[in-house]
Amino acid sequence: MKELTKKQAKLVEFIKKFILVNGHSPTYKEIAEHFTVNINAIQQAIAALVKKGYIEKVQGIARGIKLTEKPVRKDDRFTELQRAKANMITIPLYGSVAAGEPIFADNNIEGYITIEKPRHSSGELFSVTVRGDSMVDKKIVEKDKLIVRKQNTASDGEIVVALLDDEVTVKVFKKNGGLPYLQPANNRYDPIHKPFKILGIVVGLTRDFTAV
Amino acid sequence: MKELTKKQAKLVEFIKKFILVNGHSPTYKEIAEHFTVNINAIQQAIAALVKKGYIEKVQGIARGIKLTEKPVRKDDRFTELQRAKANMITIPLYGSVAAGEPIFADNNIEGYITIEKPRHSSGELFSVTVRGDSMVDKKIVEKDKLIVRKQNTASDGEIVVALLDDEVTVKVFKKNGGLPYLQPANNRYDPIHKPFKILGIVVGLTRDFTAV
DNA sequence: TTATACACTGTATATAATTACAGTAATATT
DNA sequence: AATATTACTGTAATTATATACAGTGTATAA
Secondary structure, X not given: OOOOOHHHHHHXXXXXXHHHHXXXXXXXXXXXXXXXXXXXXXXXXXXXXXXXXXXXXXXOOOOOEEEOOOOOOOOXXXXXXXXXXXXXXEEEEEOOEOOOOOOOOHHHEEEEEEEEOOOOOOOOEEEEEOOOOOOHHHOOOOOOEEEEEXXXXXOOOOEEEEEEOOEEEEEEEEOOOXXXXXXXXXXXXXXXXXXXXEEEEEEEEEEEOOOO | XXXXXXXXXXXXXXXXXXXXXXXXXXXXXXXXXXXXXXXXXXXXXXXXXXXXXXXXXXXXXXXXXXXXXXXXXOOOHHHHHHHHHHOEEEEEEEOOEOOOOOOXXXXXXXXXXXXXXXXXXXXXXXXXXXXXXXXXXXXXXXOOEEEEEEOOOOOOOOEEEEEEOOEEEEEEEEOOOOOOEEEOOOOOOXXXXXXXXXXXXXXXXXXXXXXX
């Protein structure tokens, strides 16, 4: 029998919930008391679950039960949450005005946002809040929080976050032959041919419709 | 002295990293060995940190050190990540075609997305992927993943996810006097006056520019 | 200057927790 | 039919871990 028995499934779910609620795994005794069985029934049941790959155990230490990514059933949100949490990253949200100081200075951090690590994008990420309506044609609007991969080069047509006159701005990067320039995605604005510095490439965004 | 001393700050950071790496808190002994001091130096130091509110301790149990949300320094991503993880929720991403079955059926779950719990929105959330261009004027485009609060009523002008002809659709809810109807946010489409069922209100969205 | 917090050592103890050994019985698998 | 797995009880041993008590010395705050 490779799959879980009903009792085993209940045991795994109890452990998952316990860890979620308490922040640490239960002891054999605590589990045994919950199911009102002998400690060694649990000891052996845990061994079986480890063998099947549903949990892991650090030998010898107290509260050493660890969860694996193996889901118990299809709608197993505990496991999914666990997996997602393991892939979460916290990235700084920078303010958009660099008053002399470098934009990536620690005291320009306005907060943090925590997201699942993008699958198709590596490298250092940061976030900025969109100001103005210069990117509406690309469906990027005021207050959107952009997920940006830090880099100082870009290809033609990519949406970049750039430093322009000491301010952070989002534009389309253009480079067809001549000097590179920044193109707003809104025909009410003209292309910008002033010097700028690329801070990164936009790889994602989050929007909150309920924000005040 | 209300703030952390250098030694205390190092201690807190050690504990945070330990928990992050190992998934369980260190024992006094493990900490003492790391700093090559006596166990009771740690015991007392932990008590001081608990008193200052930087960590919490479950009395009597093994590996019972818990982190609090108090950041050690401004750029304290461990604390932020910890705080964020505590507020993470995993919500199901439903497919958009209900072939006879109810849309919220478990086997219509295409995956999960994990997000920080929206501050201004309570209730049960779910997610759907946007199809088509009927909402471009509201800056919502194909492949955007909508964060939706499950409810079956809406106010005039709210962006709703609704079930229409057994398919999930995103539209603006309209109800000015007469019968409610669904309004696309794209002038190439006409208002829809057919019967529909509101599944929820759009409270947020995420977009991945790197997706294939 | 007196009290309080910090930063420790050293010894000891109680309990928390894991692990081992020896069984029994039912069920599932080969 | 033989074997392995599940699902337990019961006793015991060992180690892991937290906590208590008695100190020492330094720095800091009232």
